[in-house]
Amino acid sequence: MKLATGVGPVAAVLSAGLLCLLLLSLAATLTVRRVRIARSRAVEEAERIRTSAEGHAAQLRAELDRREERLTEELRRLRTQEERLALRSAELDRRKSEVRALEEQSRSTLERTAGLTEGQARSELVRTIEAEARREAVVAVREIERRAKAEGEQRAREIVAGSIQRLAAEQTAETVVTAFRLPSEDLKGRIIGREGRNIRAFEAVTGVNLIVDDTPELVQLSCFDPVRRETARLTLEALVADGRIHPARIEEVHGRSQNEVERLCLRAGEDALLSTGLGDIHPELVRVLGRLRYRTSYGQNVLGHLVESAHIAGMMAAELGVDVEVVKRAALLHDIGKAMTHEVAGSHAAIGAELARRHGEADEVVHAIAAHHGEVEARTVEAVLTQAADACSGGRPGARRESVEAYVRRLERLEEIAGAHDGVAKVFAMQAGREVRVMVQPEVVDDLGAQLIAREVARQVAEELTYPGQIRITVVRESRATEFAR
Structure with a gap:
């Protein structure tokens, strides 16, 4: 019984050892099989890569062969062209030699025939060309002089037209309405007065319409005559500043305003003379000239137009060698009749000429004023320059309202x-x-x-x-x- 008990554990150990050996043998067998499979796959892959590489190398060799054939053909063609060019170059050299020989022969023949050497022939040719060129130059100069005389008027106009570009004066377009701003809205009632008494008296004395509407702190003065409108503005300004507004006071202030406007007109005339550099003009002409400060022609201030015309005419006269002062006086006074057209019947050119004659202006100035619109034939250079300056000042873009549309057209x-x-x-x-x-x-x-x-x-x-x-x-x-x- 004891013996049997001792053998049992040993048998178990042996059985476990055998089992481990079997497992190890099985694992080794599986490993060997996997290695063989992997080796077989690797061999197959290597064979495939080798086959692909051999095919690609064959393609490359074929492509290289084709390129080599093309290069060989191109080289053969280039050599053929080179041979042809060499033949042509040799032919050209031969022909050049023949041409040189012919030139030498021709030169020798010409020298023997003419009895001149090459240098002598060249000198003779130069003298002939110089004589011909000199003759052509003389003909050209005579033609230029003839054209200059024939086109003298055109050349003068070109000089005149070029002069206007040297002046750039401003022009202010006037209107028929002047706005007057009040210190307060309460003054509108005092301006109107009881039952409109003050406004009626103001309009009767000044001849200007006084428009009182709903615009806050603003009234308007309307009149076609800019002198009367300016007088009314000064009158209303003095009345508002004083505070006493009634018919008698309106008449009194209006009289003082008229004197003030006359003083301003005189100063405007003096400023125009100072601007143009003119003097020794009759005081009455200066006063009448200053009145044009408040007058317009197609929206262009007349006094500004006269000053601008005087500058343009003076520059043109200087270019043409004409008396500058006479031309500037004529241009400055050519529209002076517009200040009196409502007082005297007739055109402003005739009125202005007569006014200038009465106050001692020279005959050239009087004639230029009378002829600046073609009513009298222009017989002097001063008259023509006055016409040109008037047209240049009034015709430039923006100077007059009606000219803008014509300018665009x-x-x-x-x-x-x-x-x-x-x-x-x-x-x-x-x-x-x-x-x-x-x-x-x-x-x-x-x-x-x-x-x-x-x-x-x-x-x-x-x-x-x-x-x-x-x-x-x-x-x-x-x-x-x-x-x-x-």
């Missing part, structure tokens, strides 16, 4: 005239209508055609339009070539 017509020609791509009226720039299509119009277009446009503009000064026509023909570097 003139610009549009300029572009229409230039754009009507064949080959014109774009037209731009520039420099306030003093220049027209025409862009032509270079493939349609050549250089000669561009010159013809410029001349034709200038002719049409001169025939169809009325404008002060001159208009410059510039035709631009431009060719462009564009490429991109990549």
Whole structure:
């Protein structure tokens, strides 16, 4: 019994050992099988890669063979061209030698025939060319002098037109209504008065309509006569400052305001003389001239127009060598009759000429005033310059209200005239209508055609339009070539 008990544990140990050996043997067998499978797969993959590499190498060898064949063919073609060029170069050298020989033979023949050496022949040719050039120069100078005499009037106009660009004076457009701001809204009732007594008296004394509406602290003075309107403004200003507003006071203040306006007119006339550098003018003419401070012509202040005209006329006279003071006096006084047209019947040119004659102005000045609107034929240079200065000052863009629309229409017509020609791509009226720039299509119009277009446009503009000064026509023909570097 004891023996059997001792053998049991040993058998168990042996059985466990055998089991471990079997497991180890099984694991080794599985490992060997996996290794064999992996080796087989690796061999297959290597064989596939080798096959692919061999195919790619074959393709590369074939491509290299084809390129080598093409390069060989190109090299053969280049060698053929090189041989041809060498033959042509040899032929050219041979022909050059023949030409040199012929030139030497011809030169020798000419020298024997003419009895002159090469240097002598060259000197003779130079003398002949110089004589011909001198003769052509004399002919050209005579032609230029003839044209200068024939086109003297045109050249004078160009000088006159260029002078107006040196002056840039401002003009203020006047209206027929003056706004007057009150210190307080309560003054409207005092201005109107009981049952409108004060406003009726104010309008009867001043001749100006006084408009009192719902606009806060504001009344309006309406009258076509700017002198009366300014007198009424000063009257109302004094009444409001004093505070006493009744019919008798209105008449008293209005009388003082008239004297104040006369004083302002005299000062305005003196300022105009100072601005233009003129003196020794009759005091009555100065007073009448100052009254134009409150008068307008188509929205342009007349006194400002006269001062501007005097400056333009003076610059033009200086350019032409004419007496500057006489021309400036004529231009400054040419519209002085507008200050008296409501007092004397007749045109302002005739009235102004008679007024200047009565107050001792020179005959040249009187004639220029009378002729500045063409009512009398202009017989002197001073009269012509006065007309030109008047047209330049009144005709420039923005000087007069009615001129703005005509100015725009003139610009549009300029572009229409230039754009009507064949080959014109774009037209731009520039420099306030003093220049027209025409862009032509270079493939349609050549250089000669561009010159013809410029001349034709200038002719049409001169025939169809009325404008002060001159208009410059510039035709631009431009060719462009564009490429991109990549």
